[in-house]
Amino acid sequence: MSIDETQVRAALEAFGDGASLDIANERIDLLRYARSRITAQHGEERFRVRVRVERGGRVVAGSLETLDRVAVDALAAKLEAALTIVGPGPAGAAVAGHAGPPTSTGPQPAALPAPTTADQRCDWFRTIRAGLADKAALGGSIRNDVIDRVVANSDGLYQAETVNRINVQAIAEQDGRSVSFRTLRADPAEIDVEPIAGQLLDELGDLPMREKASGTFRVLLRPQAALTLIATYGYAALGAAGYAENRTAVAGRMGEQVVSDLITLTDDGADPAGVPSRFDPYGAPRRRTPLLDRGRLVGVVSDAKHAAVTGGVPTGHGVPLGWRFGADPAPSHLLLEPGTATEDDLVTELGEGLIISRLDYLRILHPKDTLVTGTTRDATFWAADGQVVAWHPQVRLTFRLDEALNAVLAVGRDRQCGEQPFIESVVSPALLIDAGPFTL
Amino acid sequence: MREIAERALSLLPSTVSYADVRVVHRHHELVLAEHAGPGDVAYDESLGLGVRVLIDGQWGFAATPHLDAAGLAAVTRRAVGQARAAGPGRPIELGEPVTTRDRWSSPVEIDPFTVSLSTKLDLLDATVKEVETAGPKIIRVEASMDFFRDEKVFANTEGALIEQTITESGAGLMVLASDGDDIQRRSYPQGVPRTIRGQRGQFAGTGYEHIGTLRLVEEAARVGAEAVALLTAPECPDEVTTLVVTGGQLAMVLHECAGHPMEADRALGAEISQAGGTYATPERRGNFRWGSPILSVFADATAPGGLGSYGYDDEGVRAQRTPLIRDGVFVGYMSGRESAGQLGQQSSGAARADGWQRSPLVRMNNLCLAPGDSSLEEMIATTDRGVFLDMTKGLSIDDQRMNFRFGTEVGWEIRDGKLGRLLKNCSYTGVTPQFWAECDALGGPDEYRIHGIPSCNKGEPAQVAHPGHGTVPARFRNVKVGTK
Numbered sequence: 020m021s022i023d024e025t026q027v028r029a030a031l032e033a034f035g036d037g038a039s040l041d042i043a044n045e046r047i048d049l050l051r052y053a054r055s056r057i058t059a060q061h062g063e064e065r066f067r068v069r070v071r072v073e074r075g076g077r078v079v080a081g082s083l084e085t086l087d088r089v090a091v092d093a094l095a096a097k098l099e100a101a102l103t104i105v106g107p108g109p110a111g112a113a114v115a116g117h118a119g120p121p122t123s124t125g126p127q128p129a130a131l132p133a134p135t136t137a138d139q140r141c142d143w144f145r146t147i148r149a150g151l152a153d154k155a156a157l158g159g160s161i162r163n164d165v166i167d168r169v170v171a172n173s174d175g176l177y178q179a180e181t182v183n184r185i186n187v188q189a190i191a192e193q194d195g196r197s198v199s200f201r202t203l204r205a206d207p208a209e210i211d212v213e214p215i216a217g218q219l220l221d222e223l224g225d226l227p228m229r230e231k232a233s234g235t236f237r238v239l240l241r242p243q244a245a246l247t248l249i250a251t252y253g254y255a256a257l258g259a260a261g262y263a264e265n266r267t268a269v270a271g272r273m274g275e276q277v278v279s280d281l282i283t284l285t286d287d288g289a290d291p292a293g294v295p296s297r298f299d300p301y302g303a304p305r306r307r308t309p310l311l312d313r314g315r316l317v318g319v320v321s322d323a324k325h326a327a328v329t330g331g332v333p334t335g336h337g338v339p340l341g342w343r344f345g346a347d348p349a350p351s352h353l354l355l356e357p358g359t360a361t362e363d364d365l366v367t368e369l370g371e372g373l374i375i376s377r378l379d380y381l382r383i384l385h386p387k388d389t390l391v392t393g394t395t396r397d398a399t400f401w402a403a404d405g406q407v408v409a410w411h412p413q414v415r416l417t418f419r420l421d422e423a424l425n426a427v428l429a430v431g432r433d434r435q436c437g438e439q440p441f442i443e444s445v446v447s448p449a450l451l452i453d454a455g456p457f458t459l
Numbered sequence: 460m461r462e463i464a465e466r467a468l469s470l471l472p473s474t475v476s477y478a479d480v481r482v483v484h485r486h487h488e489l490v491l492a493e494h495a496g497p498g499d500v501a502y503d504e505s506l507g508l509g510v511r512v513l514i515d516g517q518w519g520f521a522a523t524p525h526l527d528a529a530g531l532a533a534v535t536r537r538a539v540g541q542a543r544a545a546g547p548g549r550p551i552e553l554g555e556p557v558t559t560r561d562r563w564s565s566p567v568e569i570d571p572f573t574v575s576l577s578t579k580l581d582l583l584d585a586t587v588k589e590v591e592t593a594g595p596k597i598i599r600v601e602a603s604m605d606f607f608r609d610e611k612v613f614a615n616t617e618g619a620l621i622e623q624t625i626t627e628s629g630a631g632l633m634v635l636a637s638d639g640d641d642i643q644r645r646s647y648p649q650g651v652p653r654t655i656r657g658q659r660g661q662f663a664g665t666g667y668e669h670i671g672t673l674r675l676v677e678e679a680a681r682v683g684a685e686a687v688a689l690l691t692a693p694e695c696p697d698e699v700t701t702l703v704v705t706g707g708q709l710a711m712v713l714h715e716c717a718g719h720p721m722e723a724d725r726a727l728g729a730e731i732s733q734a735g736g737t738y739a740t741p742e743r744r745g746n747f748r749w750g751s752p753i754l755s756v757f758a759d760a761t762a763p764g765g766l767g768s769y770g771y772d773d774e775g776v777r778a779q780r781t782p783l784i785r786d787g788v789f790v791g792y793m794s795g796r797e798s799a800g801q802l803g804q805q806s807s808g809a810a811r812a813d814g815w816q817r818s819p820l821v822r823m824n825n826l827c828l829a830p831g832d833s834s835l836e837e838m839i840a841t842t843d844r845g846v847f848l849d850m851t852k853g854l855s856i857d858d859q860r861m862n863f864r865f866g867t868e869v870g871w872e873i874r875d876g877k878l879g880r881l882l883k884n885c886s887y888t889g890v891t892p893q894f895w896a897e898c899d900a901l902g903g904p905d906e907y908r909i910h911g912i913p914s915c916n917k918g919e920p921a922q923v924a925h926p927g928h929g930t931v932p933a934r935f936r937n938v939k940v941g942t943k
Contacts, residue, residue, distance in 0.1 A: 047920055050545075053728035057548060060541035062521040063816050063920065064534075065507075080501040084524045094502065101500045104576045106584075137544035158731035160919055188732040197731075264598065266642055341489070341501065343658075343914070343923075379735070382855040384866045385884060387642055390943065392864045392886075394857040396735070415855075415862050415888065417943050440921070 022169045022179070026086040030068070031173050033088070033095045037074040039172035041300040041339065042086075043067045049162045050140040055148050060137065069300070069340050072098050076107030080340050131181050132206040135163045143212045147189050150216020155191035155223055159199075162186045163207075170302035178302045184294050185210060186438070190397065191219040196410060198222040199377065199397040201243055203436045203444060205294045222398050229401050229409035232459050237372035237428070238452045239365050239402070242435035244395075245355070246447035247378040249284065250439040252420040253350035255386050257286075257310050258336070259321035259328035260347035268389045268421050269316050278424035280314040283356035288335065293352045293436055293444035298335060305335035305351060314425075322348040344441040353445040358430030365451050367405040368429055373459070374400040374407065378416075389420035418456045426453040460484065461622065463526050464614040467510055470535045471616070477513040477553060478538075479615035481773060482506075482526075483815035486608045488572065489658070492583035494591060494600035500576065507815035512538045516548030522816040552800030556617040559777065563770025565626040566763065567666035571606040574667045579604055583630075586675045590634050593683030596690060598642075599635035600683070604628075604670060605658050605913070607925070609814075611773075619775040627766060627925060628669045629911060631660015632679060636686035643689035643883060645868055647682045648673055649707050649910055650850040662911030662925065664768045685869060688881055695870055695885035697941030701845030702887055703838050703934045706902065708867060710910040710928035711851040713828055716891045717749070717756050718926070719917075720860040721783045721791070722809075722821040723798035733919050735858025738891065739789055741802060747789040750895025753831055756784040758793045760808060760824035765927035766911025767824035769811075774819055776808035783826075787895075795821050813922035820918045825909055827929030831901025835932040838900045845873040846940055848885050864888045884942045894935060902931030 021044045031038050049061040071080045079101040081094045135143075140161045148157050164184040171177045185207050189200040200215050240248060261267035269277050288305030289295050298304050301323060308329075309317050321329040322337030325348055336348040366374070373395075381393030394415050401411040431449030438444055460482040467480045484506045491499040508531070509522040519542030523534040586602040607627040614620045632647045648661040663669040704712070719725060720737040728736065739747065760778035762768050769778050774796050782791050794802065795810030798821055810819035839847060850868035857863070870885035871878045913925040 048541075049919060051729070051732070051919065053731055057517060057545045058729050059818065060517070060519050060545060061818060061920070062519070062537045062541055064521075064523050064525075065816055066524050076497060078497045078499065080499060082501070082503040082505075084505050084507065090504075094504070097502050101502075101576055104580065105498060105500055106580075107497065137541050141544050141546070156728075158728055160732045162919065190731050192731070265637070265639060341503075379858055380855045382853045384853045384864075384886060392853070392855045392866075394855065394862060396858050413857060413859075413862070415857065415864060417864065440916075 021167050023086065024177070027169055027171050029088065030086050030091045031171060033091045034070055034072055034098065036173055038070065038072045039301060040170065041069040042169040044167040046165045047162065048135065048137065048140070049160060050144055051160045052144055053158045055157045057144065070094065070098070071340055072102065074102055077102050077105050079105060131183055132208060134165045134183060135185060135207050139207070143187070146212045147216050151191055151220065154220060155193040158190045158192065159188035170298060170300060172302065176302045178298045180297050182294065182296050187212070189215050189219060191223060193223050196223060197397045201437055203294060203438050226407065227409050229411060231412045231414060232373070232401065235454045235458045237369050237454050238457045239369045239372065239374045240450045240452065241374065241376045242431065242433065242447050242449050243437055244375045244378045245450045246435065246437045246445045247381055247439060248420060248423065249353055249355050249447050250442045250445040251381050251383065251391060252389060252424060253353050254441050255383050255389050255420065257319050257350055258348050259319045259325035262319045263325055263328050266387060268387055272316050275316055276314050277316045278311060278314045278421060279427040281358065281427045281430050282311050282314050282424055284311040285309050285354050286320055286336070286350045286352055287354055288352045290352065290354055292354060292434065292446045295352070296443060299337040300339045301337045303333045303335040303337060308334045320348050320350050349441060351443045353442065355447040357432050357434050357448040359432050360429045361432055362449060365429055365431055365449055366402055366407060368451055369402050370405055371403050373411060374402055390417070391420055392417040414459055416457055422456040423452050426456050427451065428453050460610065460612045461620070463508060463531070464612045467508060467531045467535060468614055468616060470531055471512060472539060475512045475514055475539070475616065477616055478511060479613065479774065480508060480510045481812065481815055482508045482612045484610040485814055486572065488606045489603065490576065490579045490583060491601055491603040492580060492587050494587050494597065505814055508534065509812065509815045509818060510535055510538045511818055512542050513551060514539065514542040516550050517542045517545040520818040551797055553796040554800050554805045557615060557775040558618040559771065559775055560620045561770065562622045564624040565664045565768070567626045569667035571626070571628045571667040572608060582675065586632060586679045589676055589679035590632070590683035592680050593687050596636045596638055596687045597634060597683055598637045602632045602675060603659055604630040613771065613773065613775050615775060621771050621775050623770055625664065625769055626666055627662055627664055627913065628666055629660050629662030629913065630670050630673055630675060632675060632682060633659055634683050634686040636690055638690045641690050643686055644852065645682045645686040645689070646850055647678050649912060650852060650868055658913050662766045662913050663764050664766050665764045689869060689883045692881040692883040694942045695846065695882045695940055697943070699937055699939050701842050701873070701934065701936050702938040702940060703842060703845060703847045703873065704932065705849045706906060706908055706930035706932050707910050708849050708851055709930045709933050710912065711854060712865060713756065713826055713928055713930060714823065714915070714926070715854065715856045715863060716860060716895065717783060718823045718826045721789070721793055723792035723794035723802055724821040726792060727798055727801055730917070734917060738859050738861050743789055745788065745790055748787055748896070749784050749789045749892055750787045751898045752787045753901060754784060754787045754895060754898060755829040757782050757827050758807065758809060758824055759827050762825045762827065762909060762927065762929065765825035765909045766913065766925050767927040769824070772808045772810045772819070773812045774806065774810040776806045776810070778824070779808045781807040793821055793823065795819055811924055813924065817918070817920065817922045820922060822917065822924040823915065823926035825927035825929055828931065830904045830907045830931045832903050833900040834902055834906060838932060838934040839873055839878060840876045842873045842934065843875060846882065846885065847871045847873055847878060848887070861891050863891070885940065886942065887938050887940045889938060894938065897936040897938065898933055899936055900934040902933065906931045
C-alpha cells in the first residue's frame with residue numbers, strides 16, 4: 020500500500036468536520052499493438068485525492084494529486100471559503116454517499132498476485148503473434164492496472180485495499196473480417212495466452228459471407244456480447260435512485276417477474292469470478308446484492324442517499340464524485356448465473372438465426388423503456404439447421420433490453436469476465452434469445 | 460515547469476533517438492446549481508509530467524506526479540525500460556524536426572478563475588428558478604459552469620520549447636420533466652449524450668465573457684416549458700422523410716461521421732482494440748465521395764475562440780487548418796508526427812494529450828463544416844413535409860463509422876413550409892456516405908457557430924478531448940426517422 024495513513028489522517032484534520040477522502044494511487048501499464056506491431060507502451064502513475072466536505076447541508080468538493088500539507092491546506096482554505104457562499108440543499112439532499120458511522124470491511128483477505136512486467140506483456144504479445152503465423156494481422160492491447168485505494172472520513176472510517184486488473188484484447192483480422200478475444204482477470208496466472216491464436220484462427224475459418232438477413236430471428240449472444248447487454252441493463256434499470264424516482268423500467272415492481280425465469284443476476288464485489296473490490300468511493304462495503312432471482316426483481320443497488328430503498332443500509336454502490344456516467348448509484352460487479360448448455364448446444368437450439376460475438380457502442384435511447392441501439396462487431400455469424408454456416412454482415416440493432424431478457428430460451432454454461440466503462444466487472448455466459456426482440 | 464521539463468530531458472540516455480517531455484498544470488472549476496439538491500462546487504488541480512522516448516523504433520511513455528529528482532529519474536527510467544522491453548522495431552518517420560521556441564495563450568478578456576463564486580452561483584440559481592416556473596412536472600434541473608486552464612510546457616530533444624496557457628469556459632442547463640409515466644429531457648445550449656454531471660453546455664476557448672453570450676437565464680423558462688410539453692407530445696412518426704437539423708445537433712453527427720474516421724492513427728489501425736477502424740482508408744483519399752458537392756469539411760486549430768484552438772499541438776507542431784473533405788470528396792486526415800510519417804506527409808498538428816499523464820493521440824481540434832448559402836428559415840419554408848430536430852440525446856455508430864443512429868431531445872414536424880407539432884423520442888438512422896449525399900442545403904455564414912463539447916473519449920487509457928465543431932443548420936432528403 021503506497022498511501023501513507025499518517026498523511027491521510029492529517030489531511031482529514033485539515034479539511035475538518037464532514038470531510039471524506041477517496042484516494043487512489045494508480046499504476047497503469049499498457050502495451051498496444053496494431054497490424055502485428057507494437058505501437059505504444061504506456062506507464063502511468065497517478066495519485067488522486069478526491070475530497071468532499073459536507074457541512075450543514077452544504078457540499079463542496081475538490082481534488083488534488085498529493086497529500087503534501089501545503090497543497091492540502093490551500094485546497095482546504097478554498098473549500099472553507101466556498102462553504103460560506105453555497106446555499107444548503109433541501110433537508111436530506113446533501114447526503115450523497117457519506118457512509119455515516121465507521122464501518123470496515125477488515126483487512127484485505129489474501130496476498131495480491133504480482134502485476135505483469137513490461138517483458139511479460141511483450142512476451143504475451145509475441146506468443147499470440149507467433150501463433151497467428153502471418154495468417155492474420157494482430158491488433159489489441161494488454162493492460163495492467165494496480166490501484167491502491169483508501170477511503171477515509173472525519174467520522175473515523177478508514178478503508179484500504181489494492182486492486183489488480185489485467186485486461187487482454189487480441190483482434191485478428193484477415194481479408195476484412197475480424198475475430199476477437201477479450202478477458203479481464205485479477206491474477207495474471209489465470210491468463211493463458213498460448214491457445215488464443217488458435218482460437219482466433221479457428222473462428223476466422225473459411226465460411227462464406229452471406230447477405231444481410233431480413234426479419235426477426237433467434238439470436239445467440241456469445242458471452243462478450245451478453246455481458247455488454249447485462250451491464251447496460253444493470254446500469255439502466257437496477258439502481259436505487261431510478262427505482263425511487265420512477266425513472267426505470269422496474270420501478271415499483273419489487274418482487275415481480277420482470278425478465279425470463281432463466282435469469283438470476285447478482286452484484287457481488289467479493290466474487291472471484293469478477294475482479295473484486297470491497298468498498299465504494301464513500302467506504303461503504305460492497306454488499307452481495309441479489310438483483311434478479313429467476314427473473315423476479317429482488318433488489319437494486321444503493322448508496323447512502325438512497326439506502327431507504329434497500330432497507331436503510333447502502334449496498335455499497337455509490338459512484339465517484341464527478342463520474343461521467345452520472346451521480347446515481349450503479350451496479351459495480353454483476354454476475355449472471357450460468358446455465359448448463361455448451362456453445363454447441365446453444366447453436367443447435369438456435370436453429371436458424373444470428374450469432375453475435377460482440378455488441379458495440381450500445382447506447383440507451385430511452386432509459387425507462389430500456390430501449391438501446393448498438394451494432395455487432397467482429398465475428399458475426401449465421402446459423403441454419405443448428406450449424407454455423409456463414410459470416411453475416413455487421414448490423415445495427417435497436418431493441419429493448421427488458422424484452423430481450425424476457426425472451427431468453429437458454430443460458431450458456433461457460434462464463435467470461437469483462438468490463439464496460441460504467442462497471443468494474445461483469446461476468447456472463449452466452450444467452451440464446453427467441454425471435455421477437457431483434458429485427459434485422 | 461520549464462526547468463522541470465529541461466531537467467527530465469537531460470536525464471535520458473544517448474541511445475534515445477527522440478524524446479519529448481510535457482509538464483502540465485491543470486485547473487478545473489465546476490459550479491453547479493440544481494433544483495431540489497445542494498448543487499456542487501468543485502476545484503480540481505493536477506500537476507505532473509509525461510515523458511515519451513523513441514529507442515530502436517519502439518516508443519516508451521511514462522508519467523508521474525512526482526516532480527522531484529527521484530521522481531524524474533524514475534519516470535525516465537520507466538519510459539526507457541518500456542521501449543527497450545519491446546526490442547528493436549521498424550524505423551519510425553517523424554517528418555521535419557520540431558524546433559520551435561514560443562509561447563501562446565488563449566484569448567481571454569475576463570479570467571474565469573478570478574470571478575467570484577457568488578457571481579457564478581447567482582447566475583446559475585436565477586437560471587434554475589426560471590426553469591422552475593414551468594411547474595411541478597419539472598423533476599430535475601442542473602445549471603452548471605465549468606472552467607479549465609492548462610498551463611503546459613513542451614520540450615523535445617530536437618530543441619523545441621513551447622509554453623502555452625489554454626483557458627476554456629462553458630455553461631449549460633439540463634432539465635428533466637416527468638408526469639409519472641414518461642420522462643423527457645431538454646438541454647441548453649448544447650446537449651451532452653450522457654448523464655454527466657457538469658461539463659454540460661456550450662464551451663469556448665475563451666474566458667468568462669463567453670458565459671454572458673449564452674443567455675442562460677433568458678432561455679431557461681422556454682427550455683423548462685418545452686421539457687414539460689414533450690410529455691404530452693406525439694412520438695416521432697416512423698417514415699422516410701426530409702430532415703432539417705440545427706447546427707448544434709449537426710455538430711455531433713459531423714464529429715462521428717467525419718471527425719473520428721479521418722483521424723490518421725485510426726486509419727492506420729491504432730484504434731482497433733478500442734473504437735475500431737474507419738471507412739476513410741488511405742487508398743480512398745481523393746476518390747471517395749463522402750457526401751454532396753456542397754460539403755467541405757476542415758480541421759482548424761486556429762479558429763479564434765474555438766474550444767479546440769491552440770497555438771501548438773502536444774508534439775510542438777504549429778496549429779493549422781487542414782482540409783478533410785473538399786466538395787464532397789474525402790481528401791485528407793488529421794494527423795500527428797508518426798501517423799503523418801506513415802502516410803508520407805507532414806503532421807497536421809492534431810496530436811493532443813489529456814493532461815500530463817497520457818501520451819498524444821490524433822484528436823479533433825475544431826472540426827468545421829464550411830457554411831452554404833441557405834438559412835434555417837429558408838430550409839423550413841421550402842420543405843413540404845419533414846421533421847426539424849434539435850439537441851443530440853443519444854448516439855451510436857459502428858466501428859467503421861458508417862452505420863449510425865442519433866436520438867434527439869426534441870423535434871417538430873414540418874408541414875407545407877411551416878413548423879407544426881412538437882415531437883418526442885425522435886431519432887434518425889443513416890449510412891455515412893448515403894446520408895451526406897442527400898444534403899441539399901446548408902445555412903449561411905451568419906448562422907455559423909463553433910459548438911464546443913468537452914467530452915470526446917478516445918484511446919486506452921481513455922483520454923477526454925475538448926473539440927469544437929463549426930457547423931450550420933442543414934437539410935437532408937430521404938432520411939429514415941422514427942422512434943425505434
